[in-house]
Amino acid sequence: MKQAPVNIKNKRATFDYEITDTFTAGIVLTGTEIKSIRLGKASLVDTFCFFAREELWVKNMHIAEYFYGSYNNHVARRDRKLLLNSKELRKLERATKETGFTIVPLRMFINEKGLAKVVIALAKGKKQYDKRQSLREKDDKRDMDRMFKK
Template sequence: MKQPSINIRNKRATFDYELVDTYTAGIVLTGTEIKSIRAGKASLVDTFCIFIKNELWVKNMHITEYFYGSYNNHTARRDRKLLLSKKELEKLQRGMKDPGFTIVPTRLFINEKGLAKLVIALAKGKKQYDKREALKEKDDRRDMARLFKR
């Protein structure tokens, strides 16, 4: 029996930030955390990444406690370590040195092998007028799609 595909997105990331470069990272999880993710009980709202002692950590990622977890259950918003190659970590650290840049998670999914992966992006914050422009473009695309459907 095929497992349903898990694809949890951070929709605010593309609205608030201009994504410059993306990376796919592994996550260090406990047993109950991966079970909750497979059940689709995770959220990337208000999530961000920081470097602590040359290691990349994701902060504020919410993974709901596993229903059958007993005393082994995890804390819902604990910090989780991300797994990337040394070259990728160095590239991200260089990118973070520029003012206005940050690392935001954009997508959480489970790959073919059953491992949880987090797509992160080096991003630059958008100004308010850029956000308004993005909304106008989105509305225009929607209107054009409606016209061509008729």
Template structure:
């Protein structure tokens, strides 16, 4: 039985932010959390990353409670620690010290070894007119594709 690959995206991040630099980080999870992720029961909507005591944490990431988890089940929106090496953490910390930059989770996936990984990006917030421009470009591309398919 072949399992479908897990690839959960944060579509809102590419709309709201201009993504500059990306990193792949491991996540510290409990047993019921990884089981829920393998079932595809996770969401990156409204998630963000922040530094606490020199460690990078992802906040507000929703991982649904595991159906078969008993009293061992996890809290759905708890903070989870991200695993990166020191040089990457230093670069990210330096980037977030600058005004207007933040760290946003972009994609959650399970690698070939079966470990959950989170792709995070240093991002700069888009202005309202940039968002309108993105929507216009997307609509233009869609209409061009329709014309060439006929």
């Protein structure tokens, strides 16, 4: 029996941040974590990435405990290491030292080899008026679609 593809999104990130560049990173997981992700029991709400000892980590990512995990279960909100090549890591670290830039996860998925991947983005925070402008554009697009469907 083929499972539905896993595609967990951080919908809030595109609203709160202006995305400048994206990268696809691997993620270091334990056995029960990957099983929970395959069931779609993960959330990217309020997650962010940070550097520690020249390594990129994701903080506050919620992966629910696996139901059949028993005493082998993982901690739901632990820091998880992201895997990128050294050129990408240097580029991201240089960019985050500039003012206003941060790294946020946009999407988590399972690739065709069965490995969990995270799409991360180099982003700059939006101001309140930028958020209002985004909402206005979204409403205008919805109104235009309604008009053309009639």
